[in-house]
Amino acid sequence: MSLSIQNLTANIGDQQILKGVNLEVPAGEVHAIMGKNGSGKSTLAKIMAGHPDYEVTGGDVLMDGVSLFEMAEPDERARAGLFLAFQYPMEIPGVTIANFLRAAVQARLPEGEELEATDYYAELYKKMDALKIPRTFTSRSVNEGFSGGEKKRCEILQMSMLEPKYAVLDETDSGLDIDALKIVSEGVNALRSPGRGFLVITHYQRLLDYIVPDKVHVMVDGRIVMSGDKDLALELEAKGYDWVTEPALA
Amino acid sequence: MPATIEEDKPQIDIDRSVGDFRYDVDYTYDAGVGLNEKTIDYICDVKKDPEWIRAFRKDGYRKFLEKPMPTHWATKDLDNIVFENIRYYLSQGTQPSRTWEDVPEEMKQTFERLGIPEQERKYLAGVEAQFDSEAAYSNIKAAVGEQGVIFVGSTEGLHNHPEIFKKWFGKVIPSSDNKFSALNSAVFSGGSFIYVPPGVKVKHPLQAYFRINAQNFGQFERTLIIADEGSEVMYMEGCTAPKFETSTLHSAVVELVALKGAKIQYVTVQNWSSNVFNLVTKRGLAHEDAEIKWIDCNIGSRLTMKYPGVIMKGRGARGEVISIALANDGQHQDTGAKMIHAADDTTSNVVSKSISIGSGVATYRGLVDIPPHRKGCKNNTECDALLINSHSRTDTYPAIVARGNSNACQHEASVSKVNTEQIFYMQQRGLTEGQAMSLAVNGFVNDLVREFPMEYSVELKRLIDLEMEGSVG
Numbered sequence: 001m002s003l004s005i006q007n008l009t010a011n012i013g014d015q016q017i018l019k020g021v022n023l024e025v026p027a028g029e030v031h032a033i034m035g036k037n038g039s040g041k042s043t044l045a046k047i048m049a050g051h052p053d054y055e056v057t058g059g060d061v062l063m064d065g066v067s068l069f070e071m072a073e074p075d076e077r078a079r080a081g082l083f084l085a086f087q088y089p090m091e092i093p094g095v096t097i098a099n100f101l102r103a104a105v106q107a108r109l110p111e112g113e114e115l116e117a118t119d120y121y122a123e124l125y126k127k128m129d130a131l132k133i134p135r136t137f138t139s140r141s142v143n144e145g146f147s148g149g150e151k152k153r154c155e156i157l158q159m160s161m162l163e164p165k166y167a168v169l170d171e172t173d174s175g176l177d178i179d180a181l182k183i184v185s186e187g188v189n190a191l192r193s194p195g196r197g198f199l200v201i202t203h204y205q206r207l208l209d210y211i212v213p214d215k216v217h218v219m220v221d222g223r224i225v226m227s228g229d230k231d232l233a234l235e236l237e238a239k240g241y242d243w244v245t246e247p248a249l250a
Numbered sequence: 251m252p253a254t255i256e257e258d259k260p261q262i263d264i265d266r267s268v269g270d271f272r273y274d275v276d277y278t279y280d281a282g283v284g285l286n287e288k289t290i291d292y293i294c295d296v297k298k299d300p301e302w303i304r305a306f307r308k309d310g311y312r313k314f315l316e317k318p319m320p321t322h323w324a325t326k327d328l329d330n331i332v333f334e335n336i337r338y339y340l341s342q343g344t345q346p347s348r349t350w351e352d353v354p355e356e357m358k359q360t361f362e363r364l365g366i367p368e369q370e371r372k373y374l375a376g377v378e379a380q381f382d383s384e385a386a387y388s389n390i391k392a393a394v395g396e397q398g399v400i401f402v403g404s405t406e407g408l409h410n411h412p413e414i415f416k417k418w419f420g421k422v423i424p425s426s427d428n429k430f431s432a433l434n435s436a437v438f439s440g441g442s443f444i445y446v447p448p449g450v451k452v453k454h455p456l457q458a459y460f461r462i463n464a465q466n467f468g469q470f471e472r473t474l475i476i477a478d479e480g481s482e483v484m485y486m487e488g489c490t491a492p493k494f495e496t497s498t499l500h501s502a503v504v505e506l507v508a509l510k511g512a513k514i515q516y517v518t519v520q521n522w523s524s525n526v527f528n529l530v531t532k533r534g535l536a537h538e539d540a541e542i543k544w545i546d547c548n549i550g551s552r553l554t555m556k557y558p559g560v561i562m563k564g565r566g567a568r569g570e571v572i573s574i575a576l577a578n579d580g581q582h583q584d585t586g587a588k589m590i591h592a593a594d595d596t597t598s599n600v601v602s603k604s605i606s607i608g609s610g611v612a613t614y615r616g617l618v619d620i621p622p623h624r625k626g627c628k629n630n631t632e633c634d635a636l637l638i639n640s641h642s643r644t645d646t647y648p649a650i651v652a653r654g655n656s657n658a659c660q661h662e663a664s665v666s667k668v669n670t671e672q673i674f675y676m677q678q679r680g681l682t683e684g685q686a687m688s689l690a691v692n693g694f695v696n697d698l699v700r701e702f703p704m705e706y707s708v709e710l711k712r713l714i715d716l717e718m719e720g721s722v723g
Contacts, residue, residue: 049674049678050674050677050678051674052670052674053670073677073682073683074674074677074678075677075678075679075680075681075682075683075685075686078677078678078679078680079680083678084678086675086678089675090671090672090674090675090676091672092672092675092676092689092690092693093693093694094692094693094694094695094696094697095689095690095692095693095696099689100676100679100689101679103681103685103689104679104680104681107679107680107681107682107685108680141693158679162679162680
């Protein structure tokens with residue numbers, strides 16, 4: 001059981017962004033991808049989720065042995081168990097968080113089965129309490145007028161309601177102060193389980209103090225160039241990314 | 251394994267065949283095709299109209315002939331109406347010759363999804379000319395009748411209550427108002443007549459749905475509602491189900507009169523099939539401290555032209571128009587509001603939201619008139635348009651004529667698009683593209699939908715879902 005990225009190449013327009021990514025996240029593990037801006041980290045996340053702007057030119061991504069690309073629409077992949085916590089979550093004016101999540105949970109039920117409203121709210125409130133989200137949150141429109149911290153907490157709330165098999169967290173630490181970072185990290189840690197894999201994309205080592213990864217990968221120019229344990233993140237922090245791009249000189 | 255992501259994502263598939271079904275129906279009594287003085291005499295004879303109505307109809311007919319098509323400002327599509335090909339009067343109570351088995355499967359499924367009761371489905375499908383809702387209608391009638399409220403069809407109104415009917419009929423909207431109000435004056439049949447006595451507050455909304463079903467009329471409806479001093483009434487018209495239509499021209503006239511301190515709310519939800527020209531004149535007259543509120547939702551039709559208005563005739567009168575228009579592929583929703591401030595300290599509010607999908611066109615056309623000598627008048631106008639895909643078009647013509655220094659007008663307009671990033675975000679949570687679109691649209695109109703009575707707002711959401719998802723099943 002794993003999320004297995006195999007020699008993945010992808011373009012946006014004529015420009016090649018991913019140049020052969022290989023990476024395997026077994027269920028139950030947390031892997032981090034670190035890299036400079038523009039290295040292709042966020043592109044990888046969007047491609048796996050099925051963003052329409054990118055063209056996959058080669059390779060594959062298998063989720064528990066099934067190719068993501070056999071599922072053409074992003075929603076099929078989502079319902080199959082892939083979750084992406086967005087770096088910039090979108091605002092949906094007029095749609096409350098409660099209604100949005102209800103629709104998303106309903107979409108996962110078998111045809112003809114109706115979500116029981118009382119059960120749903122009980123579950124929602126339980127998970128909101130765990131993330132220290134006030135009840136008033138449910139009646140606010142999705143991400144509309146949210147602070148950076150609220151947006152990220154809302155992403156984690158969605159993840160905890162939708163219970164994915166594999167979750168990709170794209171720069172979840174950006175825009176968070178230290179208190180929000182702790183709450184979000186606790187939320188993620190609470191969701192760690194033997195059956196669930198995480199791919200955490202981040203720019204800074206700081207997040208990995210709170211969400212301790214099993215493995216750290218470094219991405220440079222559309223490829224994974226180095227992998228190691230959690231200490232690799234600290235080494236990167238100390239030596240900078242240039243140390244990775246010129247390993248022969250190190 | 252080949253790994254590709256489809257570049258050409260299909261447009262949302264909107265199936266306009268939902269609601270666009272029709273088949274031949276045998277009507278035993280009709281006025282034939284086309285319009286002339288003889289047609290009008292025929293209608294008068296069949297309906298046993300009093301002489302003053304016969305004269306009123308003929309006067310309307312002459313004005314209809316004199317008035318030009320309003321194509322100088324509205325769409326040229328109006329020129330495509332062939333008046334000689336239209337049937338202006340079909341006798342009520344006749345039975346169409348179709349059975350439930352002939353009704354298209356998609357339509358049955360649409361009824362299913364809208365949650366329409368079994369009996370009503372047959373009526374809506376045109377299988378039964380008369381829907382047996384007499385019981386429900388009688389209950390309403392009995393309940394309000396105790397309070398002295400008159401709630402009858404327009405024909406019964408003019409026959410049985412001429413003293414009230416005659417005083418106000420054609421006074422708010424004269425036949426000469428426009429070509430279509432003149433046409434309606436000539437051939438009207440059906441519609442409601444309501445009178446609410448002084449001080450009576452009608453608790454339950456009066457629904458035309460039951461009454462019109464019982465009569466099976468709607469092509470040239472004529473509705474007159476009079477709320478006497480200090481009374482309150484809410485009237486609901488139409489239903490969200492796609493309605494079987496044999497005629498392509500619908501031209502209603504609705505007149506409201508709110509006397510001193512009275513309140514009238516008029517709620518419309520309409521879902522026309524896409525062959526219909528829906529050209530409606532709606533206007534209310536608000537006396538001192540009276541309040542008239544139009545809540546209007548227009549879905550479907552080939553062309554809808556509808557600008558509910560309020561003439562604030564008495565000091566302190568208030569007028570309000572809340573409207574939602576959805577223009578799907580090939581449709582044109584030309585809607586708006588008219589607010590005439592004819593007294594001091596009058597207040598009006600217009601909130602309009604339109605959604606254009608595919609090649610659909612939504613136009614907001616507003617008129618706010620505050621003459622220079624008026625004092626203390628206020629208007630607020632908000633128009634928001636939502637575009638779904640690049641072919642869509644939206645136009646706003648907010649004519650605000652406010653003169654004088656002691657009046658205040660405020661106007662806000664916005665145009666937004668459902669963008670691909672929003673859809674992608676929602677799809678990533680497991681919603682299909684259609685579900686995501688429909689959620690975005692429902693979100694856009696959400697604050698206005700809340701203004702509708704509960705049962706309508708629920709149906710409205712389902713209806714938007716259906717429009718957005720396109721195919722049923």
